[in-house]
Amino acid sequence: MKRDQRPINVGIGDLLQFRWPVIALASISHRIAGVVLFVGLAVLLYALEVSLSSEAGFETVKTWMNSAVGKVITWGLLSALAYHFVAGVKHLILDGSDAESLLAATWAARITLAVSAILMGLAAYWVI
Numbered sequence: 001m002k003r004d005q006r007p008i009n010v011g012i013g014d015l016l017q018f019r020w021p022v023i024a025l026a027s028i029s030h031r032i033a034g035v036v037l038f039v040g041l042a043v044l045l046y047a048l049e050v051s052l053s054s055e056a057g058f059e060t061v062k063t064w065m066n067s068a069v070g071k072v073i074t075w076g077l078l079s080a081l082a083y084h085f086v087a088g089v090k091h092l093i094l095d096g097s098d099a100e101s102l103l104a105a106t107w108a109a110r111i112t113l114a115v116s117a118i119l120m121g122l123a124a125y126w127v128i
Contacts, residue, residue, distance in 0.1 A: 026109035
């Protein structure tokens with residue numbers, strides 16, 4: 001009996017060595033953007049609560065949002081929202097069409113990444 005030489009456990013180092021297809025990268029990024037939006041919503045709700053508690057709380061949130069960290073977080077949330085939206089529209093279009101080929105999915109993933117990159121750049125320009 002021939003012994004199977006494949007690794008049993010795949011670690012982080014193994015994952016970084018793979019050459020991921022653009023379709024897989026787009027799918028994984030869509031999920032990560034959803035998690036970022038979920039966590040970011042909690043942060044934004046907390047900021048809303050603090051800002052509505054008093055005038056001093058509003059000034060605290062305003063100062064925090066105008067700081068470099070606040071701008072990076074704002075840009076990150078806007079970028080996640082833009083990517084998640086574009087990838088969601090891609091899923092709706094592909095699910096509602098007859099384009100079920102590998103080529104169509106690859107091009108749709110590339111277009112999703114390109115449009116999202118443009119929107120992320122616009123978000124960076126808007127926040128800064």
